[in-house]
Structures are given as structure tokens and as C-alpha cells.
Amino acid sequence: MTTKMQIPVFTESDFSVFQIPGLENRMEALQKTIRPKFEAFGQIMAQNLTARLGDEVFVHIAKHARRTVNPPDETWVAWATNKRGYKAHPHFQLGLCETHLFAWFALIYECDKKQPFARKLQNHLPLWKQIPKNFYVSEDHTKQDVIPVQEISETRIVEILDRLSKVKKAEFLCGLVIPAEEVGTLSGEQILGKLEETFEKLVPLYRFACQA
Numbered sequence: 001m002t003t004k005m006q007i008p009v010f011t012e013s014d015f016s017v018f019q020i021p022g023l024e025n026r027m028e029a030l031q032k033t034i035r036p037k038f039e040a041f042g043q044i045m046a047q048n049l050t051a052r053l054g055d056e057v058f059v060h061i062a063k064h065a066r067r068t069v070n071p072p073d074e075t076w077v078a079w080a081t082n083k084r085g086y087k088a089h090p091h092f093q094l095g096l097c098e099t100h101l102f103a104w105f106a107l108i109y110e111c112d113k114k115q116p117f118a119r120k121l122q123n124h125l126p127l128w129k130q131i132p133k134n135f136y137v138s139e140d141h142t143k144q145d146v147i148p149v150q151e152i153s154e155t156r157i158v159e160i161l162d163r164l165s166k167v168k169k170a171e172f173l174c175g176l177v178i179p180a181e182e183v184g185t186l187s188g189e190q191i192l193g194k195l196e197e198t199f200e201k202l203v204p205l206y207r208f209a210c211q212a
Helices: 012-019 023-053 114-122 154-166 188-211
Strands: 058-061 074-080 091-097 100-107 136-138 172-179
Touching: 012 023, 012 091, 023 058, 023 074, 023 091, 023 188, 091 188, 100 136, 100 188, 114 154, 114 172, 114 188, 154 172, 172 188
Parallel strands: none
Antiparallel strands: 058 074, 074 091, 091 100, 100 172, 136 172
């Protein structure tokens, strides 16, 4: 008889980790409190995405290894079809910062699919129009500024994609943002449900990027 994996919840103490001063202390807290939860969600969603995409999906939990002084303001778990890494590939993320939880489809600075994706999507805007209006876009994963999709006009998305195709450091992340206060009221099953629903709606963008 197999035991059902318990789905973790995120609490106020998880978000308050980002108030801990000092790199070493914050990293220790991240590893003790948030990493085990990411490992659980990582395993569950890797199976879900593998089935949905038809390709094996691997779990990558952010290590923040390049940091030597400043502690991270956010942390995440990523899913990609590459076993060695995710940054150079289209991928999915679940993460936390002090103010919110995010679930993204992501093309970040190291991904060589950014330019062809941007150019191709500019010519296939009906695909963009299928993205839910309650989603958000980020142009830089290191900043917490996000743009509500409902406020992005056709002209604005073309500008965002144009920048993505021309600026080396430009990024494109799209998905769900949930305020910390709301996350604290959700059960593990509810968080997982939102994650599955969000990624399902983002799979068309993911496939589009992979084929670009």
C-alpha cells in the first residue's frame, strides 16, 4: 500500500524568511523551511508536466550559489526538460518573495529562445490573446515589478516582445501572482490546483517557445 504524499502549505513564516538579515542566515532559513516544500511540489509537478508535455521534466531548485554578500529577495523551484539546468531553456517556475507567490512560464536572460519566440509571437498575437486576464507579466526576474495582463494592450505586448528580441538582458515571464496574505489561507491541495491550472494555460506559450 502506497502512502499519499502530503501537499505542503505556505505560511506567513515562509514569507517572513525574506526579512532575515545576512546571506548565511537567510540561506539557512530558506533551506530549512522552503526547500522541503519546493521538493514536494517539484516531484508532484514534474510528474504532471511530464504527462502533459510528453517529455521527461526535471526539477531544479534555486541554489543562489553565485551570491556572496546580498541575500536573495526571492527563491523558486523550476521545471525543465533538460536534466542539467533550466536557465538556458523555456521552463516553468514556482517561487516566493516577501509579498507574493508566483507561478511562471519563463524565458530568462540565458535562454537563446527569447529572440525567435519574440519575433514569432509578434506574428501570432491570437495566441497571446488566449492568456487569462488575471495573469501577469514580468520583464526581469530579479525585480518584483509585474504588469497585469489586463492592462497590456496589443501595442504594449508588441513593445514588450520587441524589447525581448533586441535587449540581451530582457526576459519574459508570464503567469499567476498570489499575494502572501491569500496564499496563507490556501490548503496544499488548493495551491497545487492553482499551479496545475496555471501551467495548463501556459503550455501553449511554452510549446511555442520550444518550437521557435
